[in-house]
Amino acid sequence: MGIEVLYAVTGVMAAIAILEGVVLVRCQKALKLSRKEIEALSEEVRSARSLDETTGAYNYPFFVKMANLQIKLARRHKWPVTLMVVDIDQLETVNLRYSFKTGDAVLKHLNDSIRGVVRSSDILGRFGGSGIFVLLSECDTENVISVNERIEEWIERNPLMIGEKRVDYRRTSGAVTMYGKQIYLNRMLGLVEDALGRAKEKKKKIVIFDKEGSEI
Numbered sequence: 001m002g003i004e005v006l007y008a009v010t011g012v013m014a015a016i017a018i019l020e021g022v023v024l025v026r027c028q029k030a031l032k033l034s035r036k037e038i039e040a041l042s043e044e045v046r047s048a049r050s051l052d053e054t055t056g057a058y059n060y061p062f063f064v065k066m067a068n069l070q071i072k073l074a075r076r077h078k079w080p081v082t083l084m085v086v087d088i089d090q091l092e093t094v095n096l097r098y099s100f101k102t103g104d105a106v107l108k109h110l111n112d113s114i115r116g117v118v119r120s121s122d123i124l125g126r127f128g129g130s131g132i133f134v135l136l137s138e139c140d141t142e143n144v145i146s147v148n149e150r151i152e153e154w155i156e157r158n159p160l161m162i163g164e165k166r167v168d169y170r171r172t173s174g175a176v177t178m179y180g181k182q183i184y185l186n187r188m189l190g191l192v193e194d195a196l197g198r199a200k201e202k203k204k205k206i207v208i209f210d211k212e213g214s215e216i
């Protein structure tokens with residue numbers, strides 16, 4: 001083989017190597033893109049499993065899961081924990097007067113308003129068909145009154161607007177506070193509904209129970 005032929009073969013082999021490298025880089029880029037797409041899709045699936053579609057709060061099963069994790073931490077550090085529920089009064093009337101779409105907008109507005117007031121560490125979940133659970137860590141009975149007042153003030157300053165029309169809705173809250181090793185989520189879930197029922201019965205903005213179910 002002459003020197004010229006050798007140079008030619010060497011050049012071809014180098015070109016092939018460069019081409020293979022380009023293809024490999026492109027494949028790697030395509031693979032990375034594919035992985036990103038898969039990760040994004042996985043995140044959407046996780047969100048779909050954990051979030052309530054209407055409000056954006058956690059759905060009930062996932063709320064319970066997250067609440068139990070927070071309660072374990074509170075027991076360890078002997079923190080007070082308050083479970084509050086903010087419920088929309090007569091949501092059915094809103095649905096009939098406006099539309100079910102408006103009713104859904106009211107629910108989302110309530111959730112977003114609460115989220116605008118509470119800490120990022122506080123946990124929000126869907127309560128039945130007309131309300132939002134709020135689990136407040138390191139929050140005692142005095143603090144929960146302040147939280148509820150701030151929610152009311154936020155909603156007054158930032159009302160729900162649909163087009164140019166303001167949609168007002170009334171709210172009632174119930175809450176229960178427990179401390180340290182005495183915190184039991186199942187007990188809290190039952191008591192907070194009782195507290196909400198008492199508030200509606202007495203036409204009060206909020207009623208708070210202690211761990212024994214007595215009004216504070």
